[in-house]
Amino acid sequence: MKKAVIVKAKRTPIGRENGILSSFQPHELAAPLLQHLAKDIETEIDDVIVGNxxxxxxxxxxxxxxxxxxxxxxxxxxxDRQCSAGLEAIRTACYFVQGGAGKCYLAGGVESTSTSPFKNRAQFSPVxxxxxxxxVAAEYVAEKYRISRERQDEYAFKSYLRSINAYELGFYQHEILKLNQIETDEEFFRRRDMKKLLKRARPIFKKEAGTVTAANSCGIHDGACAVLIMEENFxxxxxxxxVLRFxxxxxxxxxxxxxxxxxxxxxxxxxxxxxLAIEDIDLIEINEAFASKIVACAQELSIPYEKLNVLGGALTLGHPYGASGAILVTRLFYEVQRRSDITYAIAAIGSGGGVGLALLFEVVRKKVSGPRT
Structure with missing residues (x-):
């Protein structure tokens, strides 16, 4: 079987709904990434697969x-596989390479919630x-798996500190392709007092005895992300x-x-x-739509926080739906290059309607001098 590998990865800065990227239509967010990743090999690309x-x-x-x-x-x-769309695009491209349908693909996702014509979400399931x-579903998860407000807030604070640290160390900058002079995620324009926010936040989906708040949930955002996938010999x-082999x-x-x-x-x-066992996996990225889901998944799978979302994630940066799955892979792409002890990594995401998707990668080479861009 042919082997699919990821050789380049980039994302736009992430902006709040009606924020810094609000003037961009989805194709205007995605196009600069595709152009950058395809530079010098435009004629070799078999297809472009995008989640939205x-x-x-x-x-x-x-x-x-x-x-x-x-x-x-x-x-x-x-x-469109809801929030799994960007990760599904990468998965599909990898299988196309494995099956011999092509040798070179651009895959990822994009979302412009700011310009969306839809006032209400699509139906996920029969009523x-x-x-x-x-x-509301995040509250259901918290109730079923007994995830307290305290545990959710504890994780949200940990994730925030990791995101701030990653930003200050310049790790996110490796991921980002500057867009119209915008080169920083909007959430870092102003520093939050996360302890205070977590303490005073009130439940927003279940007013009585709820545990899910705005502070331990992600925001709605705009952004795009894509990777370049090739057959390994090619x-x-x-x-x-x-860098990453599917x-x-x-x-x-x-x-x-x-x-x-x-x-x-x-x-x-x-x-x-x-x-494989969870102990064999060195890094795991699970989309941080809600702290309750991360704590529940970590609890069920016995994932130590030391290997889970190590640079933070959507709880701070935001969740541009169709792009988020591809952002997980891009984060892994750069993080495995900063470390010398990574063999296996997983990117996973959950979607409306009850659909979960997970991809397993192994590290091909480790760059000691710094991440490849």
Missing amino acids: IVGLGGNIARLSALEAGLPLTIPGMTI HIGDPDMG ANQFDYEP VDSQVSGVHPNFPGFSPAPAIQELLKRNE
């Missing part, structure tokens, strides 16, 4: 590729089964140095009332099939 959820419709991948000035021969495919909003032929993936379904827990069974099945 609340856009204007149509084939945003094709539109973005054309906006980027890529060859007209590149078709483009847009995927008679259960179709809660994601915040990458070597063009002098690209592979090993396997698993998508799993859970009851739509508990979408935040869906990464757990996906990761469990992925490990089982590959005869």
